[in-house]
Amino acid sequence: MIKQEIRSLVRNSLPKIDKTNRFADRYIDAVIEKALASLYHDVFLTNPLSLQNYTKVYYTIGFDYNTTGVTYCTLPESIIPLERKGSGVIRVSAPAQGQLIFFPTDFREMDLIANGSFFNSVNTKVGYAVNQTRMELYNLSMSIKGLRLDLLIPFSKYAEDEEVKIPEITDVIGTNYRQVAQTFMDRVMAILGVVAPVDTKDDNASVMTNAKDN
Amino acid sequence: MTDTSALIPIEQIVTRWLFKYRKSVDDYGLYVEHAAQCYQDFNLYDGEILTTAKVTLNPTLKCIEMPDDLLKFINLVTPIKGGYWSFTQNDNIVNTTTTVGGVETRDDTQGEGVKMDVDRVVSYGAKGGYNKFRCTVDMAARRIYTDNTYTANDYMVLLYVSSGINATGETKVPSFLIPVFDAYLLWKETIIELNLAKLHDQRFDQYWKEKMKVRNLINAMSKDEWLDIFYSQFTQAPQR
Numbered sequence: 224m225i226k227q228e229i230r231s232l233v234r235n236s237l238p239k240i241d242k243t244n245r246f247a248d249r250y251i252d253a254v255i256e257k258a259l260a261s262l263y264h265d266v267f268l269t270n271p272l273s274l275q276n277y278t279k280v281y282y283t284i285g286f287d288y289n290t291t292g293v294t295y296c297t298l299p300e301s302i303i304p305l306e307r308k309g310s311g312v313i314r315v316s317a318p319a320q321g322q323l324i325f326f327p328t329d330f331r332e333m334d335l336i337a338n339g340s341f342f343n344s345v346n347t348k349v350g351y352a353v354n355q356t357r358m359e360l361y362n363l364s365m366s367i368k369g370l371r372l373d374l375l376i377p378f379s380k381y382a383e384d385e386e387v388k389i390p391e392i393t394d395v396i397g398t399n400y401r402q403v404a405q406t407f408m409d410r411v412m413a414i415l416g417v418v419a420p421v422d423t424k425d426d427n428a429s430v431m432t433n434a435k436d437n
Numbered sequence: 438m439t440d441t442s443a444l445i446p447i448e449q450i451v452t453r454w455l456f457k458y459r460k461s462v463d464d465y466g467l468y469v470e471h472a473a474q475c476y477q478d479f480n481l482y483d484g485e486i487l488t489t490a491k492v493t494l495n496p497t498l499k500c501i502e503m504p505d506d507l508l509k510f511i512n513l514v515t516p517i518k519g520g521y522w523s524f525t526q527n528d529n530i531v532n533t534t535t536t537v538g539g540v541e542t543r544d545d546t547q548g549e550g551v552k553m554d555v556d557r558v559v560s561y562g563a564k565g566g567y568n569k570f571r572c573t574v575d576m577a578a579r580r581i582y583t584d585n586t587y588t589a590n591d592y593m594v595l596l597y598v599s600s601g602i603n604a605t606g607e608t609k610v611p612s613f614l615i616p617v618f619d620a621y622l623l624w625k626e627t628i629i630e631l632n633l634a635k636l637h638d639q640r641f642d643q644y645w646k647e648k649m650k651v652r653n654l655i656n657a658m659s660k661d662e663w664l665d666i667f668y669s670q671f672t673q674a675p676q677r
Contacts, residue, residue, distance in 0.1 A: 271461050272459070272461060307461075307463055308464075322452075323462060323465070326462045326463075326466060327462065327463050327465075328466055332466060332467075340470055341469075341473030341474065341477075341602050342466055342470040342473065344602055344604045344608070345446075345447050345448060345602060345603070345607075346469060347448060347607075348465070350466060
């Protein structure tokens with residue numbers, strides 16, 4: 224489904240209180256974003272390799288060097304942080320698809336590797352460590368014209384007519400971990416269902432007016 | 438048609454392992470480090486891969502400086518009629534040095550670099566025979582001392598075990614070691630991933646089995662080698 228269809232599905236699944244009070248789009252989007260992020264997290268727990276199915280691909284992203292010699296690229300979009308190296312940057316590759324060239328690492332590992340390791344002697348690949356806004360590259364010596372980034376991005380960052388893939392998982396089975404999971408709509412309704420529409424105008428106003436909010 | 442290469446890069450060992458065991462690439466760097474450690478262990482304890490290096494005696498200090506990558510000294514040899522003659526380790530060669538005017542040298546009066554047992558060359562055939570090619574291995578100083586018998590013009594060859602990890606170029610390993618690496622990485626995974634701790638002993642056993650399999654492979658003698666030993670025991674009977 225495209226983004227606006229998902230929002231519409233949620234809106235039409237909500238009980239109508241009266242003709243004037245409605246849920247604000249931004250509020251519904253925020254709830255969807257939260258529900259989706261929790262679903263992505265469950266996918267990560269269940270099978271991290273499947274996260275690739277829910278990524279958005281950005282092509283020919285340039286990178287730069289700063290004065291301290293750090294090679295980095297600014298993330299083209301905000302990401303959903305996950306408890307893994309690389310966070311919401313699921314895959315980095317050269318424009319030409321092929322062998323593994325980039326691998327996720329973290330800043331702790333980058334520091335340790337540089338302080339003496341076999342890895343530093345034998346490695347020919349490029350590590351990438353991610354923070355909130357940018358990605359730093361380790362050992363980038365080859366000439367690559369732009370990067371391809373597969374990112375897990377929040378619902379709010381999709382365009383209205385862009386397709387958003389929703390994981391349809393009902394059970395979360397990780398190592399030593401199993402629970403019955405709620406579906407996407409279950410999670411959205413669990414948040415929206417307890418809030419009366421009058422309180423969800425996203426303007427924090429204490430006095431109601433007759434002006435339409437959207 | 439050619440078959441796959443007998444040597445593969447150590448990085449490929451890890452990428453193949455990630456592929457075969459459906460692992461994410463998140464810990465790629467971590468497992469490359471472990472694979473390198475595995476290869477060093479193999480070289481040191483199981484392998485047959487010796488590094489051979491021509492070395493030159495330092496004529497002033499009467500010693501040979503060990504290469505930086507030497508892990509385990511195996512032998513010091515010198516060519517003799519197309520073959521090698523081995524030095525015997527003798528811990529009694531004086532291995533101190535004297536610094537004169539800030540320059541490290543050796544002082545004859547303190548027995549440093551003096552020829553040992555002059556005129557007492559006794560062959561093995563006689564009682565009390567010894568090898569007059571002797572050296573003292575000083576691991577702390579990373580030097581091999583000889584007595585004053587040799588000069589920088591003597592050819593000497595050092596046999597030793599290195600880590601096998603190439604510090605400047607690509608590190609390639611024998612592909613028959615893939616099962617050893619696989620088992621080693623699976624074993625290490627049980628230490629890294631706490632939820633796999635219960636598999637630790639099982640996976641260590643598998644690693645040990647794979648290692649023994651390779652030891653058998655590289656140490657096994659061929660049929661001709663066995664026959665050579667067998668035939669060498671024969672005594673020809675006189676024909677009457």
